[in-house]
Amino acid sequence: MVNPDEGRGGLYVELSLTGPERAHLRQLAPGPVWFAEPGTDSEADARALAAAGTALGNPRADRVANAPGLKWLQLASVGIDDYLGLDWPVLGRRLTVTNLGDAFADPVAQSCLAGILALHRGIDRLAGLRAEGSWAKSDVRPRLRLLTGARVLVLGRGSIARRFAELLGPFGCPVTHFARGSGDIRTLAELDERLPGFDVVVGLLPGTPATSGLLDARRLALMRPGAVLVNAGRGSLVDEEALVSELASGRLGGAVLDVTGEEPLPAGHPLWTCPGVVLTQHTAGGSTDESARVVDLFADNWRRFHAGSPLRNPVQWSRGF
Structure with a gap:
């Protein structure tokens, strides 16, 4: 108190x-x-x-x-990563820290949904074609996908994860949560077993030692062909080199990345040019x-x-x- x-x-x-x-x-x-x-x-x-x-x-x-x-x-953020290295057993005796909690639930959830729809409905590619002045209807139209009924795995069960699941309601998407204490999936062994069954995987986990590298090369390879990955939690969740490889090969169907391992993303980073990537530049919480x-x-x-x-x-x- x-x-x-x-x-x-x-x-x-x-x-x-x-x-x-x-x-x-x-x-x-x-x-x-x-x-x-x-x-x-x-x-x-x-x-x-x-x-x-x-x-x-x-x-x-x-x-x-x-x-x-x-x-x-x-704090004017949900994330506390910049402060984790301080001596909180001592500092915490005199200093209380609060973050924004669920303040970003709606905007982040909406950005996740928008990114998925952009990939499924070809909006990302069509925006680029417009900039080029290129008409490619016959090529783009047959490749468009529906989100309706897609099987979605949400990594996390915080306020953003819950709000995102609510937004998927009208699309009839079965939603499964991975969370150690309260998820439908609670163990890493079960996560590995069930990961190939999802069309969309959404990372909304905090940055902790337990979540760092959770989606490593092995787990990215477990995702089903054509699946879409979304990460709006922490950039440390995903092995970006392995993700680029999976996307460049065409095995995965795309990625929506609001967070990256390094921010700002440096010039020349492969995520700038990798196919099937929607980069929202850590703006998802904005309004x-x-x-x-x-x-x-x-x-x-x-x-x-x-x-x-x-x-x-x-x-x-x-x-x-």
């Missing part, structure tokens, strides 16, 4: 916000509010964070560790009201923090998410 009488040394914000959103935060916080622009990385920002009691955004991990008065950090939703969640947690109530979406460092 956070002590509401602690952490009143000011609010540090590292997030791109509109004028009204900044005004909302100024009204919320009785003390000084410091707005840092993401990516500026100035010494003035470092001093402001060191003096703050509360922070909103994703400041550098080393600066978080060296902010002695910081009692609560509300026109993204920053407003972050501020609203923070405002709710701010009230809880100062009332001594449990905060929404506390990070469980022992579990890695």
Whole structure:
């Protein structure tokens, strides 16, 4: 439980916000509010964070560790990868961290669905043909697929995974979840056994040692020919070299990748030109009201923090998410 009488040394914000959103935060916080622009990385920002009691955004991990008065950090992300290397058994005694939880469930789920439909209905290829000024109806039309009735495996059972399964309802897709504690598939042995039976495999897992490399070359080879892979969880989930090989050979039917092992994806990386790849460049969580939703969640947690109530979406460092 956070002590509401602690952490009143000011609010540090590292997030791109509109004028009204900044005004909302100024009204919320009785003390000084410091707005840092993401990516500026100035010494003035470092001093402001060191003096703050509360922070909103994703400041550098080393600066978080060296902010002695910081009692609560509300991340502007679901992922916590940048902070996993800190000494949480010690740091966690004075600092509570919350993430965005289910705030991105709808946009990420919709992007996953859009990417799958783009591949099945040839939208990715048709967009490229338009840019080239090329008419290829007779070649494209016979290759188009339907999502209706496709057998879908979702790796994960968090809020995004559940929302994605709901969006598949009208398509009549049987959905199976892999999750160690609560999935339809709970063990790696069963995952290996059943993986060849799915038309679409969707990765929505957090980045932990247990999920890193889960879809390695061996498991990618177990996927059925023509299957589509989606990854909107963590880039570390997939062996990208093996994925490129499977796609280039034509054995897999395509991939929708919102996350990659290295971001930004470097120039010349084979995923830029590999056939059948939809790259959404880690934009799946975005929407026109993204920053407003972050501020609203923070405002709710701010009230809880100062009332001594449990905060929404506390990070469980022992579990890695």
